[in-house]
Amino acid sequence: MHTLFARQRALRNKRLTKQPILAFYSSKGEQWRVELRCGHHQLLTHQPPFHQRPWLLSPALRHAMVGCWLPCKEC
Numbered sequence: 001m002h003t004l005f006a007r008q009r010a011l012r013n014k015r016l017t018k019q020p021i022l023a024f025y026s027s028k029g030e031q032w033r034v035e036l037r038c039g040h041h042q043l044l045t046h047q048p049p050f051h052q053r054p055w056l057l058s059p060a061l062r063h064a065m066v067g068c069w070l071p072c073k074e075c
């Protein structure tokens with residue numbers, strides 16, 4: 001049981017390929033998503049409020065994050 005869990009976690013970590021951020025966009029000004037270079041899109045603000053990223057609310061800070069690497073959950 002324990003080893004199975006560890007193996008699943010190892011597989012998951014292996015699958016997380018980092019991809020550069022191309023752009024940010026939001027729907028209704030709440031749900032921020034990133035577009036990654038691999039073509040996948042990722043939702044950033046589905047976590048509880050204390051996990052929200054304050055830089056998402058600032059256009060300048062968002063712009064500064066373009067080109068940063070984010071682990072893609074689908075690659």
Ligand SMILES: [Zn+2]
Nearest residue numbers: 038040072075
């Ligand atoms: Zn991807």
